[in-house]
Amino acid sequence: MTPVAIPVAVTAASWDAALEETLSCAAERAFADGTRAAALSAGTPAHVHSVHRRVVNVLIDDVLVALASLDIDDAPATVRVPVEDWRRLGVTQDSPVDVSVDRIVLAADGHDVVVSLTGARAWTAPASDLERLGVDELTAALAVLEGFRASEPVTPFGHAAQELLVTRTAQLRRELLHGDGRVVQAAANSLIGLGEGLTPSGDDILTGLVFLAAQPGALLSRRLPSLAAAIRDGRTSTGLLSHVTLSHAAEGRARQSLHELAGSLVSGDLDRMRSVASAILEIGHTSGADILTGIRLALDVERSLRASRSAATTPPTESRIPLD
Known part of the structure; x- marks a missing residue:
């Protein structure tokens, strides 16, 4: 039998x-x-x-x-x-x-x-409304996340890609602030598939960036169509897992720890932010650190956009001429 x-x-x-x-x-x-x-x-x-x-x-x-x-x-x-x-x-x-x-x-x-x-x-991915965040809150969050950096790459390819990652991330920042949709898409696309790991470092940076950009109330959301187009066009430049992760992030959906980080940003709980960032840093060998790099990029650009909006809507101070 x-x-x-x-x-x-x-x-x-x-x-x-x-x-x-x-x-x-x-x-x-x-x-x-x-x-x-x-x-x-x-x-x-x-x-x-x-x-x-x-x-x-x-x-x-x-x-x-x-x-x-x-x-x-x-x-x-x-x-x-x-x-x-x-x-x-x-x-x-x-x-x-x-x-x-x-x-x-x-x-x-x-x-x-x-x-x-x-x-x-x-489980349902929770959204975090960033509408009421000010420049000071974004600056404080950036100061907290500065301490969570990537360790050294572990492969020769990782070392070779590191300089390109820094250069292309800086280029993407400039285009997010000053470029049109076409150049933003090209700059984002240049990161896809770049770096080591099952989810390459460039993809992880984009994941952190688009995740925060996709949260309600983010001024950076105006760049989301260009970033999402880069992700769609970059499908063949990276692995399926990485592409799927990026696609979810562009819809404002990611691992729960990223949602908790966004929640601590909105509440201003910096101690909670440090704790969650430490947990994110443990994702993969470099993935967590690279995701946090993307979140810092999003916060930095968001801060600049809000500062510019504030300057544009603040009426000039009237000059007072003393009367004799």
Whole structure:
């Protein structure tokens, strides 16, 4: 008698509420197509994209969904699951995935890994309204974040790219303040795919920048169409994971820690900002530091835009001529 494979079953702790439509559509399609074998013969619309220790990325149609360990915070298109090492579960790249509205099933080595969504907390990316921020608040936030810098690159390519990153980031700052949409788009595009890492440093800088620009009340939002166009055009210049992260950021959605940083900016809680920035700094080897570089860039440009607006709307002081 052939032994029956016992599935590994885990229950998600939380998941991005925006995934509900993606999972529902995929489940309806799977029901219409029939069995997993039929899905495989049709080209596997849902399959494992990549496997890492703490994350399995699943491609559902054209949506990249991360099944992430609990030590990773909530994020767009992410399901947080109590699994410490995905590689030990026998999940491999290109394995088929079955999707329903309440679970995701990954075909592993001789068994299935069933991720149940029933009872999981639904996460929604919180927006932070920057409308009331003044120049002084932005200056104070910049002073706090100055202490969170990147460590040295770890590869020869990283070292070679470092000078270009500095030069192109400075160029992007100038264009954000003084250039038109076309040159802003070109300057942003020059950063995409530049640097080392699964998400290159240039992409991470842009992630921090566009995330803050996409928050309500940001004057920098006037540059968002050009930045979003650069991200769309740069799709082939970087990896899928990095492109997806950038696309979410351009919609004002990022990891929960970035939302907490934006919240501390609005509330003026600088101690909280330091604590959250320390947590962001731990993302990857350089990703967190590069994201913070992008946030500093956004804050710096936002401060300049607000100072210019204030100067333009302040009436000139009347000169008083003494009467004899």
